[in-house]
Amino acid sequence: MTLPDMLTIDTLLAAYRAGSLRPTTVVEAVLERIEAYASKDPAVWICLPARAELLARAAELESRDQKHLPLYGIPFAVKDNIDVAGLPTTAGCPDFAYTPQTSATVVARLEEAGAIMIGKTNLDQFATGLVGMRSPYGQPHCVFDSRYVSGGSSSGSAVAVAAGLVSFSLGTDTAGSGRVPASANNIVGLKPSRGVLSTQGVVPACLSLDCVSVFATTVDEALQVEAAAMALDPQVPYSRVMQPYALPKGAFRFGVLAEADRFFDGDSENAALYAQAIQRCQAMGGTAVELDYAPLRETAELLYNGPFVAERLAAIEPFYDAHHDAMDPAVAGIIGGARRYSASDVFRAVYRQHSLRQVAAQMWEQFDVMLLPTMPRLVSKEEVRADPVGANSLHGVYTNFVNLLDMSACAVPSGFRADGLPFGVTFIAPAFADHDLGVLAGRYHALAGVGSGLAKVAVSAPAEGVGKGKVLLAVVGAHLKGLPLHYQLEQERAVLWRTTRTAGDYRLFALPGAVPPKPGMFRQPGFDGQGLEVEVYELSAAGFGRFVAQVPQPMAIGRITLEDGQEVSGFLCAEAQARKGQDITDFGGWKAWLKADKA
Structure with a gap:
């Protein structure tokens, strides 16, 4: 059997069950694809296990009953700030590297479900950035145009899925790193509710805000991965169990940006694509409601332009003090900037954060979900080199507030510009709405008709009964x-x-x-x-x-x-x-x- 352009979970599982495909065959094909794609973009991966190890893992699975393994033989990638036993964790910084003896909880649970970990992917150093350019291991690029960034910080993880190298991948998302790269590469980026996926074995960026995120071809498959990885983890201070939260079925209300708040940095094509996305949601039975973006904008500014940056320093302070000269200059500048804030500044920012949460909570009385552009526009590598901080900040305009306000989010493809660059939107809802939000986003993705990944493979609407069944x-x-x-x-x-x-x-x-x-x-x-x-x-x-x-x-x-x-x-x-x-x-x-x- 010839492998499809996108290695969807459902396609591979169906082939395994029919006996027309074996995990060892998939591993061989995946490694060939990775080698071939390296000629187009050599910066996707930081570390791959030995070929023999991957084939041994696949062969071991073939000796087991696949009926009891929901992700049997499914290849996946892991962002290199997430531990995999026996492989170095670099967080995009060679001087920081260490080799863990045990895997992160999420990796262990996915492997227990039968998935095959193919390798560790590139990232913005210490998961600090939204461009994918802040890595000494090279800079992955958008799968549609090498002049443009892949988005970050989960750069390699997104490209690995969009290029059809793996079925799904793990990223992290503190300020948008699980959503921006999805938009830049025409795939799905699921940002779960904080704490429902364990962050044990994840190098922290901001421990109180960090989420492990999932990149996939479809929302259905991202939700399948989330379900397999979920676990209450007593080792993690912010771990929590998914609570009941249902969104309306059928008709729904969705918050949209007022005309005055629709910032696209002069990009009229993306502005038109967002207007088209609103019309598409109305065709799905939604009623558009203008939202007040001011408190969301203020919240977003707390993350990098205020004392919350101190949490990034807290995560790696001993290393920063000893090795900041070895770090990416932009990353070192951001993290080192925390030193100008006092403990009093941090507490005042926390008080303001909670006040803004109260404001945001009242928004959900006006609408059920938000529909926002994932980012104003995709920046080029040349723009990042000219203005590293400004170009990066542009990507985070519509993402930075989500974790600070304890929301769930799902980014999906929405359209293409005339120059072939993708445009994406993000559905946002309160914490624990992950599943119902995903079902809604999946319906939208299918209706948009833009497919998924570099191959733009067709995407079907969620199966009848999903979310209702x-x-x-x-x-x-x-x-x-x-x-x-x-x-x-x-x-x-x-x-x-x-x-x-x-x-x-x-x-x-x-x-x-x-x-x-x-x-x-x-x-x-x-x-x-x-x-x-x-x-x-x-x-x-x-x-x-x-x-x-x-x-x-x-x-x-x-x-x-x-x-x-x-x-x-x-x-x-x-x-x-x-x-x-x-x-x-x-x-x-x-x-x-x-x-x-x-x-």
């Missing part, structure tokens, strides 16, 4: 009705669909030391048992995502086959972990064993 989840242990963790299903208004049994080749073990007590279930091909009793619940897609985020190790959510052959999502446990406990398979289910154990 349901997910079936089988529970086998402490989430059963009447047991200690059932409340988590009640919180999501889960509805009992039926009580049934698994196929006969599942085993059940009581996990040692689990609090509350819980079992571990795994599939053992060839085992001929009676099946295990499970309760199958119906949840909303958004509720399912929130529920999955609470699942602790060694548990995982995968695909489970029921006695009638139907496949649903359900709890699974690594066999090695489960076998440390007591084999209770013969009891036929957790409740039966609890009853016998107490007798």
Whole structure:
């Protein structure tokens, strides 16, 4: 099978399931693509594992049951301020480099889901910048025109997806770094709500604001990656669980810039494309409402033009003091500028930030989402060389405020200028609206008809029922009705669909030391048992995502086959972990064993 121009998750999974493609074949093809694309842009990657290591990972996956791995064989890239075990983390600064022994939580969770980490991508040094030009490892460029920047700071991650080198990638987003590069390269950039993806193992830019972001071909696939990566992480001070938040279905109200606030730095084509985006949303059933951009603009200025820059210094202060001469001059100047602010200045800025949050919260009474240009216009490399700070600031006009005001955002392609450069818009909503916001943005992306990535591959609207439909989840242990963790299903208004049994080749073990007590279930091909009793619940897609985020190790959510052959999502446990406990398979289910154990 010849690989498609864009390595979409759905296409690869379908080919794997049909037996027409293997992960080792994909890895070989991806490495060939990376080598070929390097002749066009040699600055996308900072570090790639050895070919043999990648092929060994792919071969190991081929020995496993792909039914239980939602991202089986899917190649992805990681921004090089995110740890991958055994590979150097540079944050775009060679003198800072270190080699971690463990991967960042998000990387570990994606690999547990079956994804293949292909390599570490270039970035603006210490994730400080929105242009992709502040790196000693070279400057990636826009996939459509080498004279223009790729956008930053997640420059290489965006290009790797847009050029069809990987299926998805991880970036980070503090001030717009997960959205600006998406717009510059005609792909999707999902900025999750702060804290729902762990930042453990991520070199901080501003720890209180940082988000791990996702670049993908479609919004559906970005949301799929987010769901697999989500986890409450007690190691991270700002980690939190996704909370219920629903946007209206059907008709909706969307905030737009007033004519006086539509700043495009003289670019009339982008101004026209934004007006066209508003009309497109109206055709989707939306009602445009002018928003007051003044408090958002003031919030944005706090990030770089105020004491909040001190948090960037706090992240790397010992290194900065010893090695600032080795840093990119623009980055060193920004971070070093924090020294002019006092602790009192910082607290005053925090007070103002919270006041502005109150103002922003009232905005959501006027409309459900915002529709903004992702940036006024894409700058050229020549402009950045002439005015590094000014050109960079231009990219952040419509992005910097989002994390300071605790909002979720999703950037999607929207159109092309006559010169072939892309234009994108960003949908913004309150925190925890990630899923419903993504569904809306995905509908828009399909309607825009501009495709995705360099190949401009066609994008379909979200499947019927996504966002409105349901997910079936089988529970086998402490989430059963009447047991200690059932409340988590009640919180999501889960509805009992039926009580049934698994196929006969599942085993059940009581996990040692689990609090509350819980079992571990795994599939053992060839085992001929009676099946295990499970309760199958119906949840909303958004509720399912929130529920999955609470699942602790060694548990995982995968695909489970029921006695009638139907496949649903359900709890699974690594066999090695489960076998440390007591084999209770013969009891036929957790409740039966609890009853016998107490007798």
